[in-house]
Amino acid sequence: MTSTQRLAFLKGHGTENDFVIVPDPDGRLDLSAAAVARICDRRAGVGGDGLLRVVRSAAHPEVQHLAGEAEWFMDYRNGDGSIAEMCGNGVRVFARYLLHAGLVEAGDLAIATRAGVRRVHLAKTGDVTVSMGRAELPAEGVVVTLDGRSWPARNVNMGNPHAVAFVEDLAHAGELRAVPPFGPASVYPDGVNIEFVVDRGPRHVAMRVHERGSGETRSCGTGACAVAVATARRDGLDPATTGTPVTYRVDVLGGSLSITERPDGTVDMTGPAEIVAEGTFDPAWLAAALG
Numbered sequence: 001m002t003s004t005q006r007l008a009f010l011k012g013h014g015t016e017n018d019f020v021i022v023p024d025p026d027g028r029l030d031l032s033a034a035a036v037a038r039i040c041d042r043r044a045g046v047g048g049d050g051l052l053r054v055v056r057s058a059a060h061p062e063v064q065h066l067a068g069e070a071e072w073f074m075d076y077r078n079g080d081g082s083i084a085e086m087c088g089n090g091v092r093v094f095a096r097y098l099l100h101a102g103l104v105e106a107g108d109l110a111i112a113t114r115a116g117v118r119r120v121h122l123a124k125t126g127d128v129t130v131s132m133g134r135a136e137l138p139a140e141g142v143v144v145t146l147d148g149r150s151w152p153a154r155n156v157n158m159g160n161p162h163a164v165a166f167v168e169d170l171a172h173a174g175e176l177r178a179v180p181p182f183g184p185a186s187v188y189p190d191g192v193n194i195e196f197v198v199d200r201g202p203r204h205v206a207m208r209v210h211e212r213g214s215g216e217t218r219s220c221g222t223g224a225c226a227v228a229v230a231t232a233r234r235d236g237l238d239p240a241t242t243g244t245p246v247t248y249r250v251d252v253l254g255g256s257l258s259i260t261e262r263p264d265g266t267v268d269m270t271g272p273a274e275i276v277a278e279g280t281f282d283p284a285w286l287a288a289a290l291g
Contacts, residue, residue: 006280006281006283007022007029007280007281007283007286008022008023008278008279008280009021009022009023009039009046009278009279009280009281010023010097010100010275010277010278010279011046011048011275011276011277011278012052012093012096012097012273012274012275012276013089013093013254013273013274013276014088014089014090014092014093014128014219014221014271014272014273014274015089015218015219015252015254015255015256015257015271015272016218016219016252016253016254016255017049017087017089017090017217017218017219017220017221017252017254018047018048018049018218019048019049019050019051019052019089019090019093020039020040020046020047020048020050020051020052021051021052021054021093021094021097021275022039022051022052022053022054023054023101024053024054024055024075025054025055025056025059026055026056026059027055027056027059027060029053030290031051031053031077031290032081032290032291033077033080033081033082034081034289034291035081035289035290035291036051036077036079036080036081037079037080037081038289039051039281039289040077040079040080040081045289046281048079049078049079049211049214049217049218050076050077050078050079050084050087050090050214051076051077051079052074052075052076052087052090052093052094052097053074053075053076053077054072054073054074054075054094054097054098055072055073055075056071056072056073057070057071057072057073057112058071060073060075062114063112063114066112066116066117067112069110069112069117070109070110070111070112070117071110072094072098072103072104072111072112073111073112073113074087074090074091074094074111074112074113076090076113076114078211078212078213078214079213079214079215080213080214081213082212082213083114084114084160084212084213085113085114085115085159085160086113086114086115086118086158086159086160086222087160087221087222088130088132088158088220088221088222088223088224088225088269089219089220089221089271089273090221091111091113091118091120091130091221092120092128092130092221092269092271092272092273093273093274093275094111095109095111095120095122095128095130095273096122096128096273096274096275097275098122099122099124100275104122106122106123106124107121107122108120108121108122109122113159114159115133115158115159115160116133116159118130118131118132118133119131126272127270127271127272127273128270128271128272128273129268129269129270130221130268130269130270131266131267131268132158132159132221132222132225132266132267132268132269133158133159133266133267134264134265134266134267135156135157135158135225135226135229135261135265135267136156136157136158137154137155137156137157137229137233138155138157138187139155140155140187141153141154141155141163141187142155142163142182142183142184142187142188142192143182143183144163144165144180144181144182144194145180145181145182145183146172146173146174146180146181147172147174149167149172151165151166151167151196152165153165153182153194154230154233154234155187156226156229156230157226158222158223158225158226158267159222160193160212160222161188161190161191161192161193161212162192162193162194162195162222162223162226162227163182163188163192163193163194163195164195164197164226164227164230164231165194165195165196165197166197166198166231166234167196167197167198168198169198170196170198170206170207170208172196173196173208173210175216176208176209176210176215176216177215177216178215179191179194179210179212180194180210182194191212191213192212193209193210193211193212193220193222193223193226194209194210195207195208195209195220195223195226195227196208196209197227197230197231200249200251203246203247203248203249204248204249204251205227205228205231205248205249205250205251206250206251206252207223207224207227207250207251207252208252208253209223209252211223218252218253218254219252219253219254219255219257220252221257221269221271224250224252224257224259224269225259225267225269227248227250227259228248228250228259228261228267229259229261229267231248232246232248232261239261239262239263239265240263240264240265242263243263244263245260245261245262245263246260246261247259247260247261255271255272256271257269257270257271258270258271
């Protein structure tokens, strides 16, 4: 990257989980963790919970084997620059960008992620539905402890790891600036997203989340899916056993998501996704950020 080159970016969000979108179709941009963190900095950069790099699957060595299934790869990074396997809100925003940029048409499409291919139904306007794959429910759980209170947390993997704790009051989660203490740490050697959940009504819950590498965010799509699956099991509901899909409304700080678990185990997430701005990085600033 030279000081005279300009690089485009966009901003988008899904239930106020916001992202910097960087189009890089040919995979030429080398984004270090430090560069991503600087771009996502809310005071000294563009600001975002994470960054979505838009790359053709065939141009990225991690997912070249998926190019026959999905033309586009969502190279997702957390706000601190660390690499993440998946981001549910990010997939919706990524899909909305592809339509916005004229790279796909409305309808059904496939997007490659580090957690595999995700199928998306994309309308011209309104909500986006993502097939998030199957939830895994490892037997090992953890205990989350904050301010003298402790809660057992259900282990759910949605392509990335989650610990779901049911609490009496969302305020009990505290400020969520730092990772809530949990143990045993060996259950999540690479860190974990931690959700705190309260009931709001029949098949209706609300959550707050500390996202690994980002802190508390206004929403987490994979977290909402993990919460819905954990809540269904707590409620004695398993679509694989009953043969009937089960849907939960999951309120997040930035809105609401509808999560449906189907008898074959797949989990669908439906919610909004918006592109709110676009521009170019200052070349000198970007060159310094990229080092």
